[in-house]
């Protein structure tokens with residue numbers, strides 16, 4: 603019981619009043635690794651973002667900022683070109699209303715922070731080598747489907763912070779990252795992602811997606827998907843047919859009430875689940891639903907749980923703050939493998955960080971929690 607006693611003293615130290623109830627933990631869970639990315643050239647320091655004095659009416663838009671004619675071939679006056687990065691076109695922060703003519707040989711196109719509201723194909727006529735298009739923070743409502751026929755090698759499309767109401771159609775099959783967060787998307791045409799078998803990251807957070815917008819098979823063919831972010835939408839159900847190879851699933855800030863019994867059964871790589879700010883209650887969580895052997899990080903803060911759900915011994919971070927939990931019984935939540943093999947150090951649960959503040963619990967931490975979770979570094983109660 604020496605080890606148990608050691609952990610107990612450590613916990614007492616960490617649980618001094620300063621730490622109690624502290625909102626953001628000192629030791630933040632490590633950031634999930636990003637999916638592999640192609641190297642991109644640096645972006646020059648951006649001038650002040652136009653957001654500060656956002657004009658209300660198009661007539662108030664400031665005029666586009668044009669350069670003197672460029673010494674470099676084909677460099678549009680709306681953009682700047684740098685001979686050190688001959689494949690990159692910098693057109694961000696220039697009050698542009700439309701996409702300038704993109705010269706051939708451009709791989710990386712920066713159009714962030716402008717007032718572009720429509721993307722049409724003519725600008726991309728010669729841009730067949732484009733790999734990376736950054737249109738974030740514009741006013742795009744529509745992308746002409748012909749655009750993607752011109753750029754069949756596109757890998758990354760960044761269109762967060764625009765005014766899209768639906769997913770663009772005919773996205774190129776080569777696409778690896780699609781960022782459409784902070785739009786007004788409520789429409790996902792059937793088959794919108796069907797051909798995107800190279801897609802690794804799909805970010806749709808902060809849109810208006812409801813259960814009825816998500817057809818049963820919307821995500822089914824995304825064989826290589828690693829990260830799916832549907833946070834901040836209006837889902838009441840878990841999305842169906844999420845690819846089982848996925849690594850991160852983010853569903854914070856929806857209205858999800860329950861998770862079907864075998865929902866996570868075939869997920870063998872799932873390491874991060876975020877379900878903060880939903881409507882999950884005990885009845886909606888089948889007892890073993892989070893017994894996922896690959897899971898490292900589980901966020902269930904701001905729900906309606908009164909019982910600590912069961913989890914696998916591999917879990918390292920558990921966020922259960924701001925629920926309605928009244929009892930904490932270490933024997934009941936101790937993963938089965940640890941109970942079955944108390945002497946096997948490999949079976950010691952890996953939980954290191956536990957947040958329980960904002961529930962109906964008060965110190966001290968029960969002894970059986972400490973004896974089971976011997977790797978626990980900090981617990982916020």
Ligand SMILES: *[C@@H]1O[C@H](CO)[C@@H](O)[C@H](O)[C@H]1NC(C)=O
Nearest residue numbers: 676703704705706727728729
């Ligand atoms: C596009 O390519 C055609 C044929 O190579 C060329 O004549 C034209 O000037 C190019 N346009 C631009 C904007 O680079």
Ligand SMILES: *[C@@H]1O[C@H](CO)[C@@H](O)[C@H](O)[C@H]1NC(C)=O
Nearest residue numbers: 890892893894895896914938
């Ligand atoms: C939990 O998952 C492990 C494998 O990860 C499995 O061996 C075990 O039987 C499961 N426990 C229950 C109670 O389903």
Ligand SMILES: *[C@@H]1O[C@H](CO)[C@@H](O)[C@H](O)[C@H]1NC(C)=O
Nearest residue numbers: 930931932933934935968970
């Ligand atoms: C915790 O749960 C175990 C098993 O259900 C039970 O035997 C024990 O009495 C409980 N401990 C407390 C303090 O309620």
